[in-house]
Amino acid sequence: MKAGVVKETAPGERRVALVPDAVTKLQASGIEVLVERGAGEGAWLTDSAYADAGATIVSGAELYRDADVILTVTKPASDAVGLLRPGQAVIGMLAPLIYPELAATLAARGVTAVSLDRMPRTLTRTQPMDALSSQANVAGYKAAVVAAAEFGRFFPLLITAAGTARPAKVLVLGAGVAGLQAIGTARRLGAVVSGYDVRPASKTEVESLGATFIELTAGVSAIGEGGYARELTAEERQAQQDELVGHIARHDVVITTAQVPGRRPPLLVTEDALKAMGAGSVIVDMGASALGGNVAGSRPGETVVTGNGITIIGADNLPASMPTAASNAYSRNIATLLDYMTSDGALAIDTSDEIQAGVVITHGGRIVNEAVTRLLPAEVNREEGSDVDGTAD
Numbered sequence: 001m002k003a004g005v006v007k008e009t010a011p012g013e014r015r016v017a018l019v020p021d022a023v024t025k026l027q028a029s030g031i032e033v034l035v036e037r038g039a040g041e042g043a044w045l046t047d048s049a050y051a052d053a054g055a056t057i058v059s060g061a062e063l064y065r066d067a068d069v070i071l072t073v074t075k076p077a078s079d080a081v082g083l084l085r086p087g088q089a090v091i092g093m094l095a096p097l098i099y100p101e102l103a104a105t106l107a108a109r110g111v112t113a114v115s116l117d118r119m120p121r122t123l124t125r126t127q128p129m130d131a132l133s134s135q136a137n138v139a140g141y142k143a144a145v146v147a148a149a150e151f152g153r154f155f156p157l158l159i160t161a162a163g164t165a166r167p168a169k170v171l172v173l174g175a176g177v178a179g180l181q182a183i184g185t186a187r188r189l190g191a192v193v194s195g196y197d198v199r200p201a202s203k204t205e206v207e208s209l210g211a212t213f214i215e216l217t218a219g220v221s222a223i224g225e226g227g228y229a230r231e232l233t234a235e236e237r238q239a240q241q242d243e244l245v246g247h248i249a250r251h252d253v254v255i256t257t258a259q260v261p262g263r264r265p266p267l268l269v270t271e272d273a274l275k276a277m278g279a280g281s282v283i284v285d286m287g288a289s290a291l292g293g294n295v296a297g298s299r300p301g302e303t304v305v306t307g308n309g310i311t312i313i314g315a316d317n318l319p320a321s322m323p324t325a326a327s328n329a330y331s332r333n334i335a336t337l338l339d340y341m342t343s344d345g346a347l348a349i350d351t352s353d354e355i356q357a358g359v360v361i362t363h364g365g366r367i368v369n370e371a372v373t374r375l376l377p378a379e380v381n382r383e384e385g386s387d388v389d390g391t392a393d
């Protein structure tokens with residue numbers, strides 16, 4: 001089997017799906033690796049490093065022609081989708097709950113789509129393949145570093161001959177993988193840190209990092225499917241937003257990481273909260289997206305300064321800004337999954353397997369993932385490949 005590593009094309013994307021170390025390991029399992037010329041450049045990985053590890057460097061056209069499995073970080077751009085052929089597989093973070101129509105297109109083209117962001121995350125054996133966690137970990141670290149770099153004062157308590165600097169007060173909203181890493185990093189930089197989440201289980205995790213957990217009197221507890229948060233009702237959301245205003249106003253730096261799978265990010269920092277903050281405060285919105293973010297007025301990929309002097313950083317793709325660390329971790333995730341799904345030198349699709357049931361999105365001309373099917377009109381799976389049994393191979 002030949003696996004092909006693409007050069008990512010999304011604006012600002014500097015990660016690469018596989019690093020040279022993983023090339024050597026995959027070759028040892030009998031998987032030949034093709035690398036598109038310049039694929040690792042953004043992460044400071046040269047073509048010669050890949051060639052030394054045993055990969056063959058090819059053009060984009062050769063890659064799509066010869067590879068059995070295409071390895072990507074993010075979803076393929078539309079011109080790349082046009083190059084994919086029936087029977088070929090693509091493995092990456094394809095965000096099928098956000099782009100179900102891409103899944104429909106891939107199914108129609110007879111492409112097998114495998115999405116790392118649909119990995120079941122509570123099984124111990126999936127942890128080495130959990131790309132959401134590995135990338136969130138990088139993003140949470142970088143969010144705290146970006147906030148510290150933008151903030152006009154020190155994070156730690158500093159006592160010098162020129163006076164005493166009080167420590168920065170940092171609030172992290174959303175204490176999942178990214179939030180906990182942001183809390184830990186801000187603490188290591190010396191800030192006084194608080195954390196908040198709608199999942200009560202996060203209280204002990206926040207406190208174990210030496211931060212204070214904020215409990216709202218509104219007492220919203222919102223656990224959804226698979227241990228994730230659920231979307232709040234309109235009343236719960238209003239109560240949460242109103243009560244958070246006072247907490248946000250007491251802090252110098254706010255880092256927001258709140259996400260609900262498949263939904264637009266919840267708004268946590270409202271216009272009222274922004275008005276209540278002091279000039280010079282910094283907000284890093286990791287929820288920033290084209291659909292809106294956790295912070296009123298944040299814009300993905302942009303830094304906005306409000307009229308009252310609050311800097312809002314729309315940090316939509318922080319892992320791409322730490323491309324080497326993010327690629328190293330992602331490479332481990334994707335190589336482990338590829339190895340797991342390979343049997344007798346070929347990709348062995350079996351959606352009765354607990355892991356594959358999560359990650360395999362399309363196969364045999366059909367969308368085989370129920371969560372994605374639910375988002376599409378009923379006729380999609382009937383029109384495409386209706387004579388093919390796509391549930392298992």
Ligand code: NAD
Pocket residue numbers: 121122123127130132133136173174175176177178179196197198199202227228229230232257258259260261266268
């Ligand atoms: P995520 O990226 O989906 O969301 C980030 C955080 O935002 C979550 O903690 C969520 O509870 C929180 N959030 C959502 N809506 C909110 C709101 N309105 N207000 C405040 N906070 C809100 O989450 P994640 O980091 O991917 O983690 C999700 C869950 O998966 C967590 O329970 C985590 O511990 C769990 N997880 C488990 C494993 C494992 O068991 N191996 C691995 C990774 C993650």
